[in-house]
Amino acid sequence: MIFTESELPGAFVVDLERREDDRGFFARAWCANEFSDHGLNTRLVQANLSFNDREGTLRGMHFQGEPAAEAKLIRCTRGSIFDAIVDLRADSPTFKRWIGVELSADNRRALYVPEGFAHGYQTLEPETETFYLVSEYYTPEAEGGVRWDDPAFGIEWPNPDSPLLSDKDRSWPDFTG
Numbered sequence: 001m002i003f004t005e006s007e008l009p010g011a012f013v014v015d016l017e018r019r020e021d022d023r024g025f026f027a028r029a030w031c032a033n034e035f036s037d038h039g040l041n042t043r044l045v046q047a048n049l050s051f052n053d054r055e056g057t058l059r060g061m062h063f064q065g066e067p068a069a070e071a072k073l074i075r076c077t078r079g080s081i082f083d084a085i086v087d088l089r090a091d092s093p094t095f096k097r098w099i100g101v102e103l104s105a106d107n108r109r110a111l112y113v114p115e116g117f118a119h120g121y122q123t124l125e126p127e128t129e130t131f132y133l134v135s136e137y138y139t140p141e142a143e144g145g146v147r148w149d150d151p152a153f154g155i156e157w158p159n160p161d162s163p164l165l166s167d168k169d170r171s172w173p174d175f176t177g
Helices: 032-037
Strands: 002-005 012-015 019-021 024-026 046-052 058-064 072-078 080-087 098-104 110-113 117-123 128-134 143-145
Touching (some): 072 117, 080 128, 098 110
Antiparallel strands (some): 002 012, 012 110, 019 024, 072 128
């Protein structure tokens, strides 16, 4: 795998290192040793799948707080998404900064999101599917979120005018940290 650290410390874009032949290619998509070599959390306890019927669907911005803070590895397995993360670690030099990465079935890229980040995405085409590996079990009492359009972050979404949002994601409060 090819690990590229983003401008937000601890967050990585993970590309496949393809071994190609006449049949197509083979690539490793997960290896605990390689993730550990980059100082990343290798605990995996849950895998989640999300299917989105419509282009412009926006899910986020979500996180789990302590004691159930989670790292995530997100991959788009059908269609494409604009994946956004925000550094919510108060002691980080990149506190409240965000990055966005296009993940698609075509580019087969993944995004590693460390603990202490909010995460969300917007679909760029209909019938899009995402697959997550997470380091902690879903813990409702640790669940949190920030609003997708919170001016504290200024995320530049590809389709900000008409996102399809859940009531829960629409009602996250302004960030006050």
